[in-house]
Amino acid sequence: MFAAYVTVTIVGAVFNGAAAVTYLIGHEYPKSQADMKGLPRKWVPVLGALLAAGTLGLLAGFAVPLLGTLAAAGLVLYFIGAITAHVRVGSRDVVGGIAFLATAVAALVLGLAHRGPW
Template sequence: MSAVYAVYAVVTVLTAAALGYGAYLDLVGHASIAAIADRLSVPRSWMAPLGVCLAAGSLGLLAGFAVPLLGTAAGIGLVLYFLGAIGAHLRVGDRRLGGALGFLALSVAALVLGAVVHGVHGVR
């Protein structure tokens, strides 16, 4: 196993785990996530669908080990998701971007490392 593949595997699994936990918090309507939704004027009814998106992204990253194109698609979707999250923060003037920026960085890292390991289009 190459060092690049090892880094890709660690980053991807950690990102998927963090996103899975975030999805869980969304799906159960955890108070911390509800407070963020309220601060951003995002309807609480969106929490479950957003949680499903995070869960799908998490599973897609993991599926990328077997089907690289799925990992690439999941990575792109997650980057777009977190760019949208940052936009939601900025829309209401909220500068507490740490979580969204952290998840964006993890998603970009998983996407880029996946492209390096599997080729740009997920197929080598």
């Protein structure tokens, strides 16, 4: 159980960290996604900061389990919102969001199974 928890958490941190960097450096892809969903472009850095906080929280969860639990739960909510935003505008491009969501759910479930909520 421990190996699965560590592996999924690190994979989730890498995925979300890479996405956060993409959002925070001003790459065109997040901007075009915001435009497609009808979100103001000024939200892109905020969304990147949320991804970065989730990444750091997942990693901090190794030392402070509650932070890992909260970060994983926050990422689950983030990606439910992202998938909902895609579906709302009729976009079928949700495979990436589902992969990120699955990773966040797995990190949450394995973290809770390994160490409990605290």
